[in-house]
Amino acid sequence: MFKFLKEKLKNSVSSISKKIDDEGKEDIIEEEVPVEESSEVKEEEKKVDVSESEEVKEESSSETKEKDSNEENVEEEPKKKGFFAKLKEKFVQKEEIDEEGFEEVHLKSEIEGAIKEKEVEKEEEKLSKKDGEIKEKVEKKETPSIQELNERKEQEEKVVEKKEDKVEEKEEVKVPVEEPPKVEGEVKEGVVSEEEKVDTEKEEIIQEKKSEEIVEDKEEVEETKTVEDDAEEEPKKKGFFGRIKEKIVTKKINESQFEEIFWNLETALLENNIAVEVIDKIKDDLKVEIVDTAIKRGKIEETIEQTLRKSIKEILEIGTFDIVEKIKGKKPFVICFLGINGSGKTTSIAKFTDLLKNEGLKVVLAAADTFRAASIEQLQAHAEKLDVKLIKQDYGADPAAVAFDAIDHAKSKDMDVVLIDTAGRMHSNINLIDELKKVVRVAKPDLKIFVGESITGNDCVEQAKKFDEAVGVDGVILTKSDIDEKGGAMISVSYVTKKPILYLGTGQEYKDLKKFDSSVIVEGLGLEGEV
Ligand SMILES: Nc1nc2c(ncn2[C@@H]2O[C@H](COP(=O)(O)OP(=O)(O)O)[C@@H](O)[C@H]2O)c(=O)[nH]1
Ligand SMILES: [Mg+2]
Known part of the structure; x- marks a missing residue:
């Protein structure tokens, strides 16, 4: 599911x-911990704290400045030239320095890398255009079409593909860098030293990150400790930082x-x-x-x-109720099942009959789908298997009359429940909807249950809305949830229609009708835990 x-x-x-x-935005909330401490320790810690952080600050700010000015110098002039002209110039320049081919390979990959970068940018632009269109619709409370969403998804995949392509390319380039072929001393030195610079820079960053992590980890440990520790515990046991202040890093x-x-x-x-x-x-x-x-x-x-x-x-959890309790409260209790063709009405009626029989209730079925070929036989087969009474007429008969007969039979035979099967129809078919309105008028069902296919997502939600507008819906059965990977209808139908989901169809057997349980769904989504 x-x-x-x-x-x-x-x-x-x-x-x-x-x-x-x-x-x-990072906020460091500092909370004073009311701890009596010797002034010696305080001074010592402060000294370490301040000197360390200032050093880091100084270093990083001077580094950034240097970097900035470097970048400016490099970028200023070639900006005026075209993208390829700039690359070509670079290529020719470097080619002169290196006849062994090392730089050539290096540069070729640089060009390819730059082209790939452009490609990524282009695909990203297309993606953001598609995002913009969808966003606009969503803002207008319109549901984007499946085609639009698919196109967006494809575009997103393209971006990922291009990005991966770029990374692969980079990895390939590494080879000559790791094993540089022999070149003239001067050039080699220049190249290597540049590489070394990059390496040391990288290392510095890694080191910096590591130390940051360590500090954070320490802080976190302290934090949890203080939360968990008994408030009255001896403050001496607290760690280095904790003795002076609690630092909690938050994000906003x-x-x-x-x-x-x-x-x-x-x-x-x-x-x-x-x-x-x-x-x-x-x-x-x-x-x-x-x-x-x-x-x-x-x-x-x-x-x-x-x-x-x-x-x-x-x-x-919108307006849910216990249907079996309701049924037990009135005799005969009449339920009419609605929905489009093939949504699973007849199968759900058969499953529900089995469930009610197991509750000790006597069921009558009404074959009020007099429209679709073989529908009467289908319900008849279930009735025989389940050993319940079926009221039917011929194909083409008035479905309202069949429903009326079934209720009449239930009343005279002291039956508990009448389940009315109706012909599937689109909510847009006015004649068939009028016919359904007549069934409802005549049978006056205690409940009208919309049966929809979970797998049809937004269409299912839209149908439920329209059936509710036409004849009124009290609850929903979602079928085929066993083959639904997305779950959109399940999550949306109640909220949109304000009608509860009563059961889920989870297969083709009689037992495959499960009482709807929101906790199971939430758990199924990997969101288990206390609410
Ligand atoms: N996998 C699966 N198939 C179902 C479920 N409910 C119904 N079906 C199948 O859906 C098809 C149409 O069902 P049917 O009851 O004839 O639909 P109706 O036209 O609304 O009466 C049948 O082949 C059923 O076996 C379900 O919960 N899971
Ligand atoms: Mg049917």
């Missing part, structure tokens, strides 16, 4: 978390950053056929929790998951 959605959700949540971590993003960062999840939800209304709710809920709120580093993913879990649970 919805493997695809689960995967997409997981990827989006971790990518959003990473982006917030990278792009979010503003609304426009949120919009940009959320786009990833938004497209994942759209691709999985989740309705625009539902996406809006999820987005609003996330906004409240995330925008302009300081979230502890390392807790971002957890916060997003928790909010999603709460949001989706709320979405799924």
Whole structure:
């Protein structure tokens, strides 16, 4: 069940978390810890702290300055020249220095790399254009078409492909760099020293990162310790930093950053056929929790998951009720099943009959689909198998009359439930909808259940809406959830129609009708945990 959605959700949540971590404004909240300390220790720590951080600051700022001025010098002149002219010039220049071919290879790959970079840029531009079009629709509360979403997805894949291509190319280039062929001393020296410079720079960055991580780790450890530790515990046991101050690093993003960062999840939800209304709710809920709120580093993913879990649970738990209890409260209880052709009405009626029989209830079936060939025989076969009474007439008979007969039979034979099977029809077919209205008028069902195919996503949601407008819907059965990888209908139909999902069809056997349980869905999406 919805493997695809689960995967997409997981990827989006971790990518959003990473982006917030990278792009979010960093706040270091420093909290004074009321600890009596000897002034000696304080002084000592302060000294270390200040001198270390200042050194780092100085180093990095002078480095940046140097880098900036270098870049400026290199870029200023060739800017005026065209892209290829610039590359050609570079190529010719370097070719002169090196006859052994080393630089040539190096430069060729540089050119290719630059071309690839351009290609990536081009594909990214196309992607952002497609994103823009979809965003515009979503803002207008329109559902983007499957074709549009597919095209966007293809474009996204192209960008990834081009990027991978670029990386592969880079890796290939490494070979001559690692084993430079023999060249004239002077040139070699120049090249090597340049490489070495890059290497040392890299190393410096790595070192810097490492030390940063260590500091962070330390802080985090301290943080959890203080939370977990007994408040009254001896302060002496606290670590180096903890003795003076608690530092909590948090991340904050503003609304426009949120919009940009959320786009990833938004497209994942759209691709999985989740309705625009539902996406809006999820987005609003996330906004409240995330925008302009300081979230502890390392807790971002957890916060997003928790909010999603709460949001989706709320979405799924709209006006739910226990149908069997309801049935037991009135005799005969009449239920009419609606939906388009092939959505699974007849099969669901058979499954539901089995369930009600197991509850000790006496069921009558009404073959009010007098329209579709073999539909009466199909229901008859189930009735025989399940050993329940079937009321039928000939094909072409008035379905309202069949329903009326079945109710009459139930009343006279003291039966508990009447289940009316109706002919499938599109909500746009006025004649058939009028016929259905007549069935409803005559049978006055206690419940009208819309049966829709989970796999049809937004179409299913749209049908449910239209059937509700035409004759009224009280609850939904979603069939074929066993073969639904996306889960869009399941997550959207209740929220959009404000009618609960009562059962899920999970296969072709009688037992494959499962009472809808929002916790199972939330868990199935990999969002298990406390709400
Ligand atoms: N895999 C799967 N197939 C189902 C499910 N429910 C119905 N079907 C199949 O869907 C097809 C159409 O079902 P049917 O009950 O005739 O639809 P109707 O036209 O609405 O009455 C049949 O082949 C059923 O076996 C389900 O939950 N899972
Ligand atoms: Mg049928």
